[in-house]
Amino acid sequence: MTGPGRPGPAVIADELRQVLAAATGRPELAALTLDTPLFGGGVGLDSLTGTLLLRQIRQRFGVDVAAEDLNLDALTTLGTLTTFVCDRVVPDQVVSDRAVYRGS
């Protein structure tokens, strides 16, 4: 459901691309397609980049993926992650500026 103040899937997917590119230090990921596997060859998400990604998602969308998804299936592809975040995002939580990385 997209309404005023609630970002739609396209906006969230774009934000996630930016976060992935920043977490991995690979700007080319800003053009990632929705069906690209995140763990496999395409993105190569690992413990370090995955932790940064999940932390940024919590800060920017207020969604705690690890707390809600035991098997982390949301991280299968960019598309599954977008759907997961889109279904749970709290509009007030969205931070449009680059969130400052502050650790835990």
Place this chain on the structure above:
Amino acid sequence: MSTAVLVKCVVWDLDNTLLRGTYLESLPDRPPADPAISGLLAELGRRGIVHAIASRNPPEAAEYAAQATGCEFVAAECGWGRKSEALARIAAGLDISVDALAFVDDDPYERAEVGAALPGVRVLSPEDAAEAVGWPEFSPAVVTEEARRRAGLYRQRHRRQQAEQAFTGSHEDFLRACQTEVTIAAASPADVPRLHELSERTSQFNSAGQGLPAESIAALLGAPATDVLTVRLRDRFADDGLVGACVIDWRQDRVAAVPLLMMSCRAIGRGVIDSLLTWLAGRAARRGAAAVQVPCPVSERSVPLRLALARAGFRAIADQAARPGRTVFRCDLGTPQPALPDWVTVPGEA
């Protein structure tokens, strides 16, 4: 298992804490280092505890403090923001939990601010710090070769991170360019002190979720149907030594049970945990097992380990025997098994 969480890094204020006086107000002279505190820095350093600076001064004050105290600082946050935020950045930069930090400042306001924002940090006045060397949080049971070299390893880690930022190419290509070498080998009795230390220090990558006494580790080395494996890591920047380990229990039929899987936070992002999980699957398959099972705590702290398990194809299963707050993750072994990266060597295996 010891109950006190070990302090891994002490964050020091400069003015009237490390230094006898106020840096900016003393210019052009500079205040001398407090000799008692300098001695404390050296003593904690010998125990494998590293030091950092959080100061309301320009960055050159931190460089001066390093000269004046003769101590190496693994991070310096100089600025006028909140010290709690400086501490959070220091912990994130070292990949350690803020709960593994202690903070020493003569200013009660700064101590209160950090204490309120980060309740897990041990907050001390300079007078407290002198006594704290006797506290269990500052007294690791064993101090290993890895511990003594820790400050240097953090410095080399920083150089590696800078090299990676400048590197264009995949992360795997970067690991190769660094001449990364991961060595997996059976543990020997000489490894027991370091394995014990690792089990006490690891929090994000410790599937047992707690430390293991040295005697228990020594007993596992000779236990029937049990393998204890060590993982060592080196590259062209540094020899990190023993950074990971796992215990495999072969007593169940066709299941390789892994009651302990652990890795130093310093080795995160360097292909170690993924190599170990790949090797585990291959080893289990060769011994005729159909699955590998790793019980793991489910908490915010274990997210990096859960990411590694998910990446390696593990899934949570219902297991009545699992303790509360823990879930058993299982990887069914298909064929063919994924190949080990070329930087992994396993002496004793063809």
